[in-house]
Amino acid sequence: MRDHLALARARLALALAQWPYLLRTLGMVWTAARPWTLAWIGLLILQGILPVATVYLTRALVDNLVLALENQAGWMAYGTVLPLAGGLVGVLLLTRLLAYGADFVRTAQAELVTDHVSALIHDQSMAVDLSFYERAEYYDRLYRAQYHALERPLILLESLGAVLQNGLTLVAMAAVLLPYGVGLPVALVASSLPALYVLLEHRYRFHCWRLKNTENERRTWYYNWLLTDREPAAELRMFDLGPHFQSRFQSLRRQLRNERIRLAWDQGKAEAVAGTGSLLIMGGALAWMLWKVMQGLFSLGDLALFAQAFQQGQRLMGTLFESLGDIYSNSLFLSDLFSFLALKPAVADPEKPVAVPTPLRQGIRFDGVTFRYPGSARAALKNFHLEIPAGQIVAIVGANGAGKSTLIRLLCRFYDPDPGRILLDDVDLRCFRLQELRRQITVLFQEPIRYQDTARENIVLGDRLAVNGFPAVQAAARAAGADSFIAGLPHGYETLLGRWFKEGCELSGGEWQRLALARAYWRLAPILVLDEPTSAMDPWAEHDWLQRFRRLAAGRTVLMITHRFTTAMYADMIHVMEAGQVVESGSHDQLLAQGGRYARSWRQQMQGVSDLKPAGPGALDMVAGI
Incomplete structure (x- = not known):
């Protein structure tokens, strides 16, 4: 018993801890759909009051009908019955109309709230650093924010509405039962408390299960993408990988499905026990009321009122607690949304930004730059130095993994080096506003x-x-x-x-x-950055573009990353990178004369090309690009 009380206190403490998320969610709803929210509250109040009017009209109708039947005074005796019946029908009709109106208001409200939350998620996704995309836990947060938290504000709103509406009705029902004895409202509440405990316990277990399986759910999404998207379709067919990924998808889904079914089974058993206790309490209260009627202390109308009020009260308590459970569980999931929205980028605007130098007078300089990608022990750049003079074309060549593309990410300030600086005309990039800096750069990415x-x-x-x-x-x-x-x-x-x-x-x-x-x-833009600009071009298209390249780049400072020497040879200066360092520098002719790494690679490539014996002007350039 002591353990159950301690667990209940822990669950209560956790529920109270979600209160700030609830308030923030209400603030989002109010910001997104203020007029519709006011209309929604008004309709909920009316819907909460009308069931009480139904109960009172039912008691009055039964008592007057019994009186008319006892007097046997003809149709005139039913003069008070007919207006009561008409009033009851009117209340029922109004209840139905208000429900239709509430559905319409909720739809409009939901659309606005959904768009507002989507905008918040999109803004945050664009604001966070690229470094966040290097971490698996970021994808878990993003997944929960997108696929769970996006719909949770709407469910929470529905639950709050149900609590308000059913709470009003329940208070009124308790007031209806109070004249028959204080024990009846107490019995009504007591009959529903076990169900509340079961509900909160299950919602907490379900939330923990979703957190634990976020990565597994993302994996099922990934396997589904592999099996249905165009991009991997050819390779899956070529290597007959469909059955393999189908098996992985089905295995994960089987695991998730079985765990979810076990949770539902445990909840069902607990709810059955709680529901049995609730029915026993209701049966006892009904027996007591019948005994009072048989003693002549209450009328048949009182019995009808009690039966209807107690039954509706139990239903309302169940719905109310279900809504409270929804609020609790959705608040737990909304913590994922707000934790995602609370992420702060490390790459940000300076407090006192300076203007970006336009046009460049001196150029771009990498000064002692060292950089590691998040989670990586290997440095992509190590004490790296490089100068790109203003108005010149500089090519960077080297093997995969040498750190070439990292230069672009640092120059665009997607990341910041540590230690080291990147300078435009001797001014650190961190002194500029991000938007202004990036407007001075235009980039062709390797995978556009x-x-x-x-x-x-x-x-x-x-x-x-x-x-x-x-x-x-x-x-x-x-x-x-x-x-x-x-x-x-x-x-x-x-x-x-x-x-x-x-x-x-x-x-x-x-x-x-x-x-x-x-x-x-x-x-x-004055700075042009090209990452493998000809990698997907055939040799003829590459040759055509290279003939015009220097004219098109005139007046710009160009940084070009390439594996193709036939592209690099058009640059004013070529730097050869290896393991995060510049190991050779010079023009194409100078590098050939040095007889180093560049020259050896060039000769190897040209030896393979000469065996093809190309003919015609420019053919060597075209074939060398293969």
Whole structure:
């Protein structure tokens, strides 16, 4: 018994600890849908009062009907019965109409609250550092915020409404029973307390189960994505991986399903015991009331009122406690939402920002930069030094994992180095506002996004604030070598791309890359960063683009990451990276003359190319890019 009391106190303490989340949720609802919330409260109050009117009208109707039958005075004796019957019908009709109105108000309110919570989640997802995406626990939080907490405010709102409505009705029902003895309202409450204990205990166990299985639920989502999405479809068929991932999905679902069924079975057994006790208490109270009627102390109308009031009271207590349980469990889940919204980015604007130097006079400098990705013991960069003079094209080459793409992430200030500095004209990047800094940089990422939108929109997304007209869109496409294939699309620049939506037109990998390159050109930023700009292009497309590259880059400071020497040779300066360090530097001719790593790799590549015996001007450049 002592253990049960201690457990009950612990559950009560945990429930009280959720109170701040409840208040914050109500604040969100009020902010999102103030007029609808006021209408909702008014309807709930009316719905809470009407059942009491039904009980009183029922007692009056039964007593007057019994009196009329006893007097046998003809139809005139029913003069008081008919208005009461009409009033009862009117109350029932009004109850139904109010329920329809409440459903409409809740729908409007729910839509606004859902959009408001989605906006909060989206804002926070865009505000957190990229470092959060390196941690599994972040994905667990995001998953719970998106797939659980998103709907919880609405369920919590429904539960609060039920508590308000049923609480009002219950208080009124207790007042109806009070004249028949203080013990009846006490018995009504006592008959429902075991059910409340069972409810809170189960909701807590269910919450713990969801927390424990967040990663397993994400894994089922991942396996479902593998089995249904277009991206992995070809490889799954090629290597016959479908049955393998189906087996993994079904195994996890079997585990989750069995655990969930066991929870439901335990809850059902406990509720059966609690429900039996409740019925015994109700039976005892009903027997006592019958005994009073047989003694002539109460009328049949009193018995009808008691039966209806006690039955409704028990139902209301059950609904009330169910709603309190929903509030409790949803408050537990809402803690995930608010903990997600409370995440603070480490990369933030300075308190006293300075203006970004425009145009660059000196250039970009990496000064003693060391950087490790979150959770990684290996340094991507170690005491790294690099200068990119203003107005020059600098290429970075090296093996995978050398740290090349890390330079881009640090330059865009997705991460901050520790220790070390990155300088624009001798000013640390951390002195600038993030938005202003990033507007001075345009980037072609190694794996650019394929926006499921029109070709024109895919380009102008590079700078939504630009007011250039359609000729500028065409110019950006020509600069990237994308205008020729866009012209061949069914609706030109207004053709919907991708296969996600109806009438979409799919592009090849190289065409998507050239479109992303046009997006990078569209933003007229002084710093141009290209990460593997020709990796998805065929040699002919690469050769065509390289012929125009230096002219297009004129006046910009360019940082180009590439594996292709035929691309790197167009740069003013080439730096060879290995294990987070620059090991060689110079122009293409200088590096060949040094006879180091770059020269050896070039000769190996050219030896393989010469065996193909290409013919025609520019053919060597094209084949070397293979």
